[in-house]
Amino acid sequence: MNTIETVENNGRPLARNAGAAVSDARAPSRAASRAAADGARATRGARLRALAGTVARRAIVPLALLALWQLAAALDLVNTTLVPPPSEVASAFWELLTSGRLTEALGISLTRIAIGLVIGIPIGLALGIAAGLFKLGEELIDATMQALRTVPFVALIPLFILWLGIGDVSKVALIAFGVTFPVYMNTFAGIRGVDAKLIEAAEVFGLNRRQLVRQVVVPGALPSILVGLRYALGLSVIALVVSETVNANSGIGALVSDARQFLQTDVVLVGIVVYSVLGLVGDGLVRILERRLLSWRGSFRGA
Amino acid sequence: MSATVAAPPAVRAAGVVKRFGAREVLRGLDFEIGPSEFVALLGPSGCGKTTLLRLLAGIEQAQAGTVEVPESHSVVFQEPRLLPWQKVWKNVLLGLPGADRATAERALREVGLANHADAWPVTLSGGEAQRTALARALVREPQLLLLDEPFAALDALTRIRMHALVRALWEAHRPAVLIVTHDVDEALALADRVTVMRDGVIQLDEPVPAAARTRGSAGFEALRRRLLDQLGVAAPTTPDAEERHQ
Numbered sequence: 001m002n003t004i005e006t007v008e009n010n011g012r013p014l015a016r017n018a019g020a021a022v023s024d025a026r027a028p029s030r031a032a033s034r035a036a037a038d039g040a041r042a043t044r045g046a047r048l049r050a051l052a053g054t055v056a057r058r059a060i061v062p063l064a065l066l067a068l069w070q071l072a073a074a075l076d077l078v079n080t081t082l083v084p085p086p087s088e089v090a091s092a093f094w095e096l097l098t099s100g101r102l103t104e105a106l107g108i109s110l111t112r113i114a115i116g117l118v119i120g121i122p123i124g125l126a127l128g129i130a131a132g133l134f135k136l137g138e139e140l141i142d143a144t145m146q147a148l149r150t151v152p153f154v155a156l157i158p159l160f161i162l163w164l165g166i167g168d169v170s171k172v173a174l175i176a177f178g179v180t181f182p183v184y185m186n187t188f189a190g191i192r193g194v195d196a197k198l199i200e201a202a203e204v205f206g207l208n209r210r211q212l213v214r215q216v217v218v219p220g221a222l223p224s225i226l227v228g229l230r231y232a233l234g235l236s237v238i239a240l241v242v243s244e245t246v247n248a249n250s251g252i253g254a255l256v257s258d259a260r261q262f263l264q265t266d267v268v269l270v271g272i273v274v275y276s277v278l279g280l281v282g283d284g285l286v287r288i289l290e291r292r293l294l295s296w297r298g299s300f301r302g303a
Numbered sequence: 304m305s306a307t308v309a310a311p312p313a314v315r316a317a318g319v320v321k322r323f324g325a326r327e328v329l330r331g332l333d334f335e336i337g338p339s340e341f342v343a344l345l346g347p348s349g350c351g352k353t354t355l356l357r358l359l360a361g362i363e364q365a366q367a368g369t370v371e372v373p374e375s376h377s378v379v380f381q382e383p384r385l386l387p388w389q390k391v392w393k394n395v396l397l398g399l400p401g402a403d404r405a406t407a408e409r410a411l412r413e414v415g416l417a418n419h420a421d422a423w424p425v426t427l428s429g430g431e432a433q434r435t436a437l438a439r440a441l442v443r444e445p446q447l448l449l450l451d452e453p454f455a456a457l458d459a460l461t462r463i464r465m466h467a468l469v470r471a472l473w474e475a476h477r478p479a480v481l482i483v484t485h486d487v488d489e490a491l492a493l494a495d496r497v498t499v500m501r502d503g504v505i506q507l508d509e510p511v512p513a514a515a516r517t518r519g520s521a522g523f524e525a526l527r528r529r530l531l532d533q534l535g536v537a538a539p540t541t542p543d544a545e546e547r548h549q
Binding site for chain 2: 197198200201202203204205206207211215216219220222294295296297298
């Protein structure tokens with residue numbers, strides 16, 4: 001192939017000239033690359049400062065609320081047995097942590113969530129892929145899944161206890177059941193939502209069905225699948241809390257219900273905080289996954 | 304066309320019928336493109352010109368008639384249709400699993416995008432994305448290149464640059480080219496032969512003499528007016544033609 005230099009870059013026809021090299025980090029000259037490195041360091045510093053700023057601004061409201069709460073307790077405006085101040089909750093947290101009770105309970109609860117997710121997510125994914133890729137799969141699976149989806153999964157607790165006992169199995173089953181549907185729904189919708197024009201183009205360029213699924217359908221459905229994953233992690237915590245609250249023999253739920261019986265409101269609050277941190281961590285994990293897998297999306301991040 | 308006499312045509316469509324439900328879009332259409340010939344297909348919107356291109360691309364199937372196209376053909380669509388999750392150079396190699404990065408870079412250099420191999424498609428301008436689509440179409444050295452209103456969504460200046468680029472690429476690679484467009488001036492700027500589709504058949508089929516390619520020349524104006532007449536538009540004369548008449 002011979003080179004034809006007919007068209008310059010749109011809107012910046014001189015981008016390859018030396019004068020513009022500072023703005024172009026890929027320019028080969030050494031001066032330009034040094035300038036680019038300086039620029040990168042400067043922007044990294046600026047980015048860190050901006051990050052610190054946004055973190056500080058986000059922290060203002062929650063810190064103010066905590067301060068108010070502490071103040072209300074100190075001024076005896078609230079019954080501290082029922083509403084212990086943040087300082088007491090913190091010391092209860094420290095005590096639970098150092099005694100090893102929290103770690104043990106957390107380990108048990110996390111294991112339940114993990115097993116529930118390991119069962120539920122692949123089932124939801126597999127069913128969603130089967131229904132999304134194949135007409136027959138949709139006909140066989142979708143109506144049933146849509147019907148089951150409308151069952152509030154929490155309502156299944158008595159049934160699961162009857163079938164599976166009050167131990168870990170019924171809790172794990174509830175988590176797995178609850179997690180399956182958001183993964184299924186978003187996988188199915190994601191696959192069906194892949195741009196038909198891209199599929200057509202890929203077929204014109206000779207991709208066979210397997211290549212089409214791997215290179216076009218799966219990456220196209222991925223944003224939606226990750227949304228499903230995020231819902232799933234959130235729901236898994238809810239399923240855990242509900243099942244541990246209804247009958248708790250071990251785990252965070254047991255910690256909380258024991259504390260309730262002895263009116264240890266501070267420990268109850270610790271349990272609630274731990275549950276919400278679980279939800280936050282799950283969300284954060286999927287966000288990291290999204291940033292890594294969906295780096296091709298130049299998305300609007302707010303002005 | 305002397306070329307079509309010497310060698311078998313690159314594209315041969317005979318008696319092609321295409322219906323969508325009760326609507327008959329192509330009614331026994333005959334159409335040929337010689338090897339390395341650059342043909343424009345004009346027509347009012349909805350006349351079925353894109354349908355013909357999609358038949359040639361193998362996206363649609365005809366209900367009757369025969370369609371013969373070379374094994375190696377590729378398409379540039381009206382939208383770039385790049386995979387947003389693959390870097391530009393990977394997009395160029397779509398459907399070529401054996402090809403290496405150097406091949407993609409060569410093709411990108413030809414369309415003036417050597418610096419953009421590692422860019423994500425979402426960061427490209429409309430013209431850059433469409434040039435990537437051109438690189439993707441040409442990197443497989445097709446015998447037939449199908450262009451489906453590829454510049455309709457671009458601004459006027461970018462479109463003029465793209466015309467020059469397409470013409471240069473065609474001269475370098477010599478595929479047979481069919482460009483579907485509703486823009487008479489675009490057809491005259493690019494093609495060696497201009498055809499007009501109406502009522503499901505080819506109504507007009509005329510070579511563009513080299514002398515008529517220049518805007519403002521007498522041949523250009525006459526052919527332009529004939530084409531606009533065929534398309535059902537009362538042809539206004541271009542400003543520079545008017546100047547000459549005065």
